[in-house]
Every structure is written in C-alpha cells, then in structure tokens.
Amino acid sequence: MVYLTRKCEFSASHYYHNPEFSAEENQRIFGKCANLNGHGHNYTLEVTVKGDVDPKTGFVVDLKALKEILNREVLDALDHRHLNKEVPEFLQQIPTTENLAIAIWNRLQGKLHVAKLHRVRVYELPDLFVDFYGEA
Amino acid sequence: MKVHLTRRYLFSASHRLHRDGLSESENQATYGKCNNPHGHGHNYALEVTVSGQVNPQTGMVCNLVDLDGAVHREVLDRFDHENLNARQEFVATVPTTENLSEVIFNILKQSFTAAHLEKVRLEETMMNSFEYAGGADLRV
Numbered sequence: 507m508v509y510l511t512r513k514c515e516f517s518a519s520h521y522y523h524n525p526e527f528s529a530e531e532n533q534r535i536f537g538k539c540a541n542l543n544g545h546g547h548n549y550t551l552e553v554t555v556k557g558d559v560d561p562k563t564g565f566v567v568d569l570k571a572l573k574e575i576l577n578r579e580v581l582d583a584l585d586h587r588h589l590n591k592e593v594p595e596f597l598q599q600i601p602t603t604e605n606l607a608i609a610i611w612n613r614l615q616g617k618l619h620v621a622k623l624h625r626v627r628v629y630e631l632p633d634l635f636v637d638f639y640g641e642a
Numbered sequence: 643m644k645v646h647l648t649r650r651y652l653f654s655a656s657h658r659l660h661r662d663g664l665s666e667s668e669n670q671a672t673y674g675k676c677n678n679p680h681g682h683g684h685n686y687a688l689e690v691t692v693s694g695q696v697n698p699q700t701g702m703v704c705n706l707v708d709l710d711g712a713v714h715r716e717v718l719d720r721f722d723h724e725n726l727n728a729r730q731e732f733v734a735t736v737p738t739t740e741n742l743s744e745v746i747f748n749i750l751k752q753s754f755t756a757a758h759l760e761k762v763r764l765e766e767t768m769m770n771s772f773e774y775a776g777g778a779d780l781r782v
Contacts, residue, residue, distance in 0.1 A: 522700075536700075600701030602696075603647075604701060607645060608696070633650035635647075636647050637645070637646040638643070639644075641643070642644065
C-alpha cells in the first residue's frame with residue numbers, strides 16, 4: 507500500500523453567519539469572520555489517495571487523471587468564488603474549513619476509480635489546517 | 643462527521659541536554675553540541691491537532707479562540723523566551739524535544755477539553771520534528 511498526495515491551491519471568499527443566531531451571537535462566536543461583506547483566503551488543498559502500485563505502470567494512480575478530477579470537481583467550483591453565494595453546499599451551511607474539507611471529500615469520493623481516497627487536508631492559512639478521513 | 647483540526651504556534655526557548663547521573667565525557671558523547679555548558683536556543687513550531695464532530699450550528703470542531711487561548715495561556719506563556727532547564731517541568735527530566743512534546747501534550751490534555759486532543763507535533767528546527775499522541779498510534 508502506497509500513499510500519494512497531490513497538492514493544489516485555490517482562492518475564495520467567505521463569511522461565517524448562522525441566521526438562527528442573533529447579531530450579537532454571530533459576532534461573539536465568529537468574531538471578524540462574521541463580517542457580512544466577507545473576506546478571502548488562499549487555500550491549499552492536499553488530497554491523499556492510497557492503493558497498490560500497479561506493476562505494469564509503477565503508479566498508484568495516474569497523476570494526470572487525478573489532476574483532471576481535482577480541476578473538474580473541486581477547483582472549477584471553488585477557485586475565485588464566493589463560497590457562501592456560489593457553491594451549493596454552502597447556501598445552507600457555514601463554509602468553515604471543517605465543512606470545506608468534508609465538501610471536497612464528498613465531491614471527490616466516487617470519482618477516483620483506481621486509488622482510494624484517504625485524506626483531504628485543507629489549509630486556510632499556513633498555521634491552520636483541517637483533515638478529513640471520511641469518518642462518520 | 644469527525645474532523646481533525648490543526649493549529650500551528652511559534653515559541654522560542656533555550657535548553658541544554660545534560661544528565662547529572664552521567665560523567666562529563668558520557669554527557670558529551672550522548673548529547674554532543676547540545677551538551678555545551680551554557681545551552682543554546684531554538685525557534686520551536688508547535689502543531690496542536692484536535693478532533694471531534696462538526697457542530698452543525700457553528701460549522702466548527704471547536705472555537706479557535708478557545709484553542710488559541712488555552713495554548714497561549716498554558717504553553718506559550720509558560721515556555722516562550724524561557725530556559726527550559728530552569729522550569730519545574732524539567733527538574734527531573736532532560737528537556738529534549740521528545741520530553742517537551744510529552745509535557746505539552748499532557749498540559750493541553752488537562753487544560754483544553756472543548757475537543758479531543760489527538761496529538762502534538764513539535765519542530766525543533768526545520769530539519770527535525772517530534773510527534774506525541776499520548777501513547778496512541780500516530781495516523782498517516
């Protein structure tokens with residue numbers, strides 16, 4: 507079993523707001539992320555897949571195919587977008603880094619036919635990242 | 643949905659690796675330049691990983707303000723710009739980064755309860771790092 511990680515970057519804007527909370531609660535819980543004008547990040551995404559090395563190619567997964575899936579399923583939908591307004595998962599859900607990692611996992615799961623998705627890691631900042639392993 | 647969240651912090655401290663029970667030459671042989679008599683310093687990078695279910699109301703595993711507060715109060719205020727050998731945490735042990743990782747994990751396990759503490763990872767330099775998960779196996 508070999509683990510392979512592909513890294514890519516995207517930039518997006520978002521804000522944190524729960525309509526069930528009062529204005530004061532939103533401010534207290536989400537701090538400066540609650541500003542409804544939004545703000546942006548350069549996100550780094552690391553996708554780790556696992557599988558056996560194909561003896562004919564020496565690959566766990568065809569990197570070109572993996573890159574195309576990442577571009578199509580994730581980057582085209584998220585890069586240079588406003589997450590709250592343009593990404594269907596976040597019309598009803600707060601686009602925290604936690605929820606973003608889960609959403610990216612769900613977008614990729616089932617699209618990888620050779621290797622198995624192992625981990626999605628999303629860096630919101632160099633000092634903050636979230637890992638999702640598909641666990642309930 | 644169980645999610646792991648990692649936050650990175652920086653602090654600077656000095657230490658000297660030396661055991662009173664060893665002779666001068668044994669200390670030198672064991673710890674090399676880390677045994678030089680007046681100590682030396684590092685810029686440590688600490689990564690704290692916590693896990694838990696994502697709260698559907700907030701979208702968060704835990705509030706980062708609470709995690710930052712606990713790490714600043716319990717770890718950074720304690721060790722930043724300090725001599726580790728002079729700290730009471732290292733009265734009986736050598737302040738290697740292995741031991742420091744374990745000390746920090748145990749401090750945070752006690753003081754931060756808003757999410758499950760998975761592990762701490764401590765970089766002593768850009769070339770070496772140490773991870774401690776309270777005795778549990780580390781995850782890829």
